Amino acid sequence: MNCRVVVEAAVPVYDVETENEAIRIGISKTGEMLNPDLNYVEINMGSRTSPSGEELEPAFIAADEALVALELEMTVFNVEREEHASRIARKEIGQRLENIPLEVLRVEVIEDEDDAEAVGDDETTEDGESDADANDRDAESNEQGSDETESDESDDTATNDSSKSKATTDDDVLPEFEELLE
Template identity: 55%
Template sequence: MDRRVVLEAAVPVFDVATPDAAVGAAISKVGKSLNPDLSYVNIEPRRRRSPRGDDIPPATVAAGEALVALELEMVVYDVASDEHAIRIARSEIGSRLDGISLERVSVGPVEDEPADEETAETSDPESDSDGSLLPEFEEMVERNTE
């Protein structure tokens, strides 16, 4: 079975002035560590909620240093269980991110990706997913072929 694993990484960055600069530096730092071997890992800033429901930004800056929360998402193929998928993802990602702690956020089945806009535009809007014509178009075809 294939599983999508999302891990949270706590990435320290230095010499930054703003949270946005910290997020950019953290994504760059992690991206350099993972590429080219793990270029298929998606890296996103992680937003969290406080107990009161307020948004907590992904970066906290103090004295030019920041700690940035990032989500690292990857698909692990042919695993026996969710725990097996997490161990593989933590091992693959963690071995390239020395000194950065990783924590499980979620793990679940790989769902089919929705078709992108380009594919949707090039597909035949008069057809069902199985390729047959929709009923109203079938009637029009029958009327015009008689």
């Protein structure tokens, strides 16, 4: 089973004046700590809400220092269950982000390619054509193929008749050909 794990990180940023500046520096600082070892981790702004449910900026500034909420997403492959995926993600990210608190926000199971093919009949193929359209097209070609088969069969009977007459003439021609080879 493969899982997509989203971890929230509280990244401290120093000597900032605005929330946008704090967010940019927080993302940059986190990217430097994760790269090059974990360059597959996606870094996004986090979301915060007040106790009353009001949306807040992902950065909190006090005395020119900020605490930035970031969401770090990574895919964990070949895990037994969702809890296993969350532990692996926290360990991998936590080793690179020292002294930064992490919390797992969500774990999403990613369907395998085999499972995705079996999910529905109307899924689109790589060409952008749905399976139903492909099936219709195949049925039409089969109908046309059966018409061609009938005409091929009539041609085969004509060919068999002419091949019988050719066989008698071929027998006459073959010895001459063999003589030419000698």
